[in-house]
Amino acid sequence: MLKLPSVPGATPPRPGTPAAEPKTKLDNAAEAATAALGWLDERTALSGTARFVMFRKVPKGTNWFYTLGTSTMFAFMSQVITGVILAMFYDPSPNRAYESMRYINNDVWAGQFVHGMHRWGATVMVIFIFLHMGRTFFFGAYKYPRELNWVIGVLLVLLVMIMAFTGYLLPWDQRAYWATAVGVNIFASAPIAGPYLGDFLRAGPDFGATTLSRFYSIHMLVLPGLIMGLIGAHLYLVIKHGTTAPPWVTAELDEELRSEEV
Amino acid sequence: MNRREKEQYLREYAVLKSKGKPFFPYVVAKDGGMVIVVIGTILTLSYLLGGTIASKADPTTTTWVPRPEWYYYFVFELLRVVKPSSITPLATVGIPTIALLLLLLLPFYDRSPERHPLRRPVATTAGVLTILAMAYLTWMGAEGGAPSSIDMKTPPSIVKEGGAQLALYEYGKEVIPSSGCLACHKIGENGNPGPGPNLTRIADRLPEAGIAQTLRNPTAPMPSFKNLPPQQFKAVVNYLSTLTKEHEEEK
Numbered sequence: 001m002l003k004l005p006s007v008p009g010a011t012p013p014r015p016g017t018p019a020a021e022p023k024t025k026l027d028n029a030a031e032a033a034t035a036a037l038g039w040l041d042e043r044t045a046l047s048g049t050a051r052f053v054m055f056r057k058v059p060k061g062t063n064w065f066y067t068l069g070t071s072t073m074f075a076f077m078s079q080v081i082t083g084v085i086l087a088m089f090y091d092p093s094p095n096r097a098y099e100s101m102r103y104i105n106n107d108v109w110a111g112q113f114v115h116g117m118h119r120w121g122a123t124v125m126v127i128f129i130f131l132h133m134g135r136t137f138f139f140g141a142y143k144y145p146r147e148l149n150w151v152i153g154v155l156l157v158l159l160v161m162i163m164a165f166t167g168y169l170l171p172w173d174q175r176a177y178w179a180t181a182v183g184v185n186i187f188a189s190a191p192i193a194g195p196y197l198g199d200f201l202r203a204g205p206d207f208g209a210t211t212l213s214r215f216y217s218i219h220m221l222v223l224p225g226l227i228m229g230l231i232g233a234h235l236y237l238v239i240k241h242g243t244t245a246p247p248w249v250t251a252e253l254d255e256e257l258r259s260e261e262v
Numbered sequence: 263m264n265r266r267e268k269e270q271y272l273r274e275y276a277v278l279k280s281k282g283k284p285f286f287p288y289v290v291a292k293d294g295g296m297v298i299v300v301i302g303t304i305l306t307l308s309y310l311l312g313g314t315i316a317s318k319a320d321p322t323t324t325t326w327v328p329r330p331e332w333y334y335y336f337v338f339e340l341l342r343v344v345k346p347s348s349i350t351p352l353a354t355v356g357i358p359t360i361a362l363l364l365l366l367l368l369p370f371y372d373r374s375p376e377r378h379p380l381r382r383p384v385a386t387t388a389g390v391l392t393i394l395a396m397a398y399l400t401w402m403g404a405e406g407g408a409p410s411s412i413d414m415k416t417p418p419s420i421v422k423e424g425g426a427q428l429a430l431y432e433y434g435k436e437v438i439p440s441s442g443c444l445a446c447h448k449i450g451e452n453g454n455p456g457p458g459p460n461l462t463r464i465a466d467r468l469p470e471a472g473i474a475q476t477l478r479n480p481t482a483p484m485p486s487f488k489n490l491p492p493q494q495f496k497a498v499v500n501y502l503s504t505l506t507k508e509h510e511e512e513k
Contacts, residue, residue, distance in 0.1 A: 067296035074301065116312040121304045124303055124304050142372075174318070176319060177319035179329055251273075251274040251278050
């Protein structure tokens with residue numbers, strides 16, 4: 001009879017548990033979880049990647065400054081969640097935008113709180129992304145081999161600032177209207193490309209109804225997609241190249257290790 | 263960095279990494295602690311300050327001083343610092359664009375292998391100066407509010423005229439500060455010294471028709487006031503056209 005080679009990676013049969021100890025509910029649950037993960041891994045082969053990501057080593061000496069990137073990302077996630085909730089009630093037409101914001105603030109359960117989280121979350125995200133950039137700059141972490149990740153990071157800063165700018169108009173109150181009107185005029189005053197940029201942002205010669213829907217679509221479709229994609233690339237490169245060590249930690253100082261190498 | 267320096271860095275980094283701790287649970291725990299702080303800050307800010315809205319946007323009543331969110335104050339302040347209108351676009355668009363390009367291309371012109379901030383004096387000084395400049399401009403931008411009234415005596419010659427002319431003058435004096443003009447212009451001792459030009463003696467430089475034309479079709483970044491109700495628009499134009507050296511010295 002033909003003997004097939006054993007399938008690599010197949011789970012070996014579990015050794016039987018002693019008959020004296022009947023399986024508890026916990027055992028059953030653990031077994032079910034293992035089976036489900038096994039099923040998933042058999043089809044995706046992602047367990048190796050997950051293990052690599054979770055158990056990769058991070059150099060000694062990394063401190064609290066190294067949590068700023070994660071902080072920015074979680075502020076972004078908070079923005080995504082609160083933004084999705086606001087989009088359930090918000091209406092991006094000039095006749096309805098302000099009324100829908102009042103409805104969110106006054107009638108929706110916890111509406112003003114979620115609106116506040118989205119508004120102040122933007123501030124928190126801007127602060128953390130700049131702190132993260134400052135850390136990267138002063139630690140020289142943008143140097144070889146992480147140049148590309150620095151470029152992606154600067155693009156993310158730019159996108160976050162555009163995100164804040166486009167979001168500021170959406171409540172369609174006096175503050176939003178006049179600040180954004182002046183902001184668009186500033187862009188439009190740029191040499192050469194300015195007038196075209198102004199027309200594009202206003203969606204026409206005048207600042208009004210079409211501007212609002214354009215800003216809304218940029219704010220909630222174009223920019224989040226770009227930001228998510230770039231965060232993905234950013235994280236991929238962080239994992240690929242590894243977290244930097246602080247610049248004052250050097251391998252040469254370790255005499256013991258040097259003697260081991262020799 | 264040349265090839266030798268690159269390889270040396272990679273080797274050194276591999277050693278440091280091999281001596282490090284695994285991402286889970288050490289980094290996860292630290293990041294988790296910080297994430298709790300971040301989300302806690304957002305929740306606290308929302309609880310304390312909430313998501314307030316002002317009155318509904320209305321292109322016809324310019325009763326709001328155009329002010330951006332605080333992290334754009336530094337751009338706003340650049341407008342105010344750079345006076346001549348011919349080079350304003352340079353300040354507002356040029357400086358941020360150049361700064362962005364310098365940031366984006368940083369790893370391509372700073373190619374030394376040194377990473378320690380104290381042994382990179384040029385980079386560290388430039389970084390610290392940039393932060394200080396942005397902090398200063400932001401602080402200046404936060405300071406600069408706009409007064410809600412014009413504190414100036416009515417020139418005696420206009421008082422003498424009396425009647426409709428005086429009423430229109432007084433009305434204009436009310437409409438101008440409530441239309442946000444003083445956020446960017448100075449009239450006498452009132453208002454901010456920029457980004458817009460000083461209007462104290464504007465009528466010496468522009469005829470009444472020219473003032474009206476500018477209000478309808480202004481130079482960017484000033485917003486157009488063509489949607490003001492006609493009576494208010496007339497009052498604003500009338501008030502501005504009385505701002506002459508002669509009238510100023512009367513008081």
